[in-house]
Amino acid sequence: MSQDAKPVTIVMIEDDEGHARLIERNIRRAGVNNEIIPFVNGTDALKFLFGADGSGEVQSGQQLLILLDLNLPDMTGVDILQKVKSNQHTKRSPVVVLTTTDDSREIQRCYDLGANVYITKPVNYDSFAHAIRQLGLFFAVMQVPETD
C-alpha cells in the first residue's frame, strides 16, 4: 500500500434530503464506509469540487466518487457533470448520475458527457436498493488504494 493513497471520498449532490438519507442508508447497508460529503445545491458542490479559484487544484491527488442528481434548485446536474469531466484534476473521478429522469435522450447525453453510471431512481425500493448495493461493490473496488 502506498502511503499517498487516500480513501475514496463520496461526494453526494442531492437536493432532496429524503433521497439523500435513503441513498446514504443503502450505501451503508451495502457495507460501504467511505466518508460521504453531502451537498444540497450545485453552487456549494462546485465550490467544494473546484475550490475557491475554480481551478480544481484542491482535488489534485484526491480520490472522489460523485453521486449526482440532475434536478438541482440552482443548476442542472448536467452542468456539473460537464465541468467535472472537462477539468483535468477531476475528470478521472467516476460520476454516478442518480435521477428520476428516464428519458433516453437525457441518459444518452449524460453518457456522452462522460457519466460512468446512470441510475434512474426507481420507486420500487427493492430494485433501488439493489442498484445501490451494486454501486457498493463498485465503491469497494475503488477503495483499493493505487499501488504507485
Added chain:
Amino acid sequence: MPISSIAFVRSSALFLLIGVAALLGIVATNLLLFERTQSYYDNVLLARDTRNMVASLLSRLQDMETGQRGYLLTGDEPYLAPYEEGKAEIEPLLQRLRERMDAYPEIQPTLSQVETLVTTKLAEMRDTVSLARDGRRADAMRLIETDQGKLLMDNLRQLLSDMQRAMEQRVSEEASAQQSSASLLRWTTIFGAVIIAAVVLGAIWMVLLYTRELGNARKQVEQLNIELEKRVKERTADLARANEEVQRFAYIVTHDLRAPLVNIMGFTAELETSLASLQAYVATVEGREDDPAFAEVKTAADADMPEALEFIRSSTRKMDGLINAILKLSREGRRQLKPELIELNAMLEQASANVQHQITEADGEVSLDIAVPTMISDRLSLEQVIGNLLDNAVKYRDAQRPLRISIVARPAIDNTIELEIADNGRGIAQQDHDRVFELFRRAGSQDQPGEGIGLAHVRTMVRNLGGDIALESEFGKGTSFKINLPRDLRAALGSRNS
C-alpha cells in the same frame, strides 16, 4: 372601374358583333354599289352606241344622197356605189334603233318621224335614180329642183341631231349618276372603316383595361396569399409552442411528483425493515400476554402497522402507475416520428398473430380485408395503436359469444386511409363514447385490470400521425374503432412543420 369577367365577355362579344355588322354592311353596300356602277357603265355604253348608230344613219343617208347626185350629174355608174351600199344598210340600222326604243322612250316619236322621212327620202332617191337609168335624166333633175329631197334631208338632219343630243344627254346623266354612286361607295367604305377602327380600338382598350385589372387582382391575391401563409405559419408556431409547453409541463409535473414519491416508497421500505425487527422482538417476548399495553403493541406490530404499510404501498404503486402513464403520453408526444414504407397486410397479420393465442382461447377469429397495400407512416406508433385496440377487443369481449374481430383498411378521401377495427364484444354505452379516450377514464364494469391509459395513448399516437380516431358502439353488441390516417406521413409532417 372594376370589370367583372362576365361584363368583359359581354362587352367583347358586343364589340365583335358591331365589328362584324359593320364589315357585312360595307361588303353589302360595296356589292350593291358595284352592281349599280356596272349598270350605269352599261347604260353609258349603250347610249353612246345608240348615238353612233344615229350618226352612222345620217352619214349613210348623206353618202347615198351624194352618190345619187353624183350619178345624176355624171351618169357614171360607179358614183352609185355608196347609194347601193347605203340602201342595204339603212333598214337593218333602223331595225336596231327600233329595238333600242324600250330604253329611250323620249326619242320614240322622233324615231317614228325619222322612219317616215327616211322612207320618203329613200323613195325620192330611188325615183330619181330609176328615172336617170331609164334615160330620163331631165325628169330626174326636175324632181331634184323641186327641193323636196333637200327639205327631207334638212329635216332628217335636224331630227337625227336631236336624237344625238338626247343620247349625249343620256350619257352625261348616266356618267354623273355613276360618279355619285362611286362617291357614295367611297363614303360608305370610309364610314365602315371608321366604325371598324373604333370597334378595334375599343376592344383593345377593353383588353388592356381588363389585363391590367387581372394583373392587379393577381397581385392582390398573391399579397393575400403571402399574408395568409404568414398567419398560418404564426398560428402553427403558436400551436406548436403551446403543445410543447403542455408537454414540458406534464414532464416537469410528473418528475416533481415522482421525487416525493421516491421518498414515500423508500421510507415505507425503511419502516418495513424496522417493523420486521419489531415483530421479531415482539415474537420473542413471553409471559406478558396479560399486560394490555403489550397486547396493544403486539396488535400494532402484527396487524395495524402491516395493514397501514400495505395501503401506503398499494397507493404509491397506483400513483406511480398514473405518473408513468402521463410520462409515457408526454414522451410519445415528443418522440421523433420516423416515416417509412409499411406493408399494411403484413403488419396487420403480425398484430393479430400477437394476440392469436388469446383469441383462440376465446374461441374467436380475426378477419382481414386490406384494400390498401402500403402506406408511409411511423411503424412503432402504428403497431402500438393496432396492438392496443386488439388487446382491448380481446380484453373486453363478451363471454356469451365467440369473439369476432374484423380489420378493414380502405382508401378514404383526401389521400387518407381508413382503418377499422371492429369486434362483437361487450360494447361501450353511448354516454361513455367520448370519455373512454380521456386519460384515467374507463367504461363499463371494472372487471379487468387497467388504468384507463390505453385509448388515451392510442388517440395521442393517432393524432401525432396526423390522423384521428372515432368509435361507434352499441352497448352489448360490439365496438368499432375507425382510424383515419394520412397515406403519407411525410406530407402531413411537412405541412405541420412549414
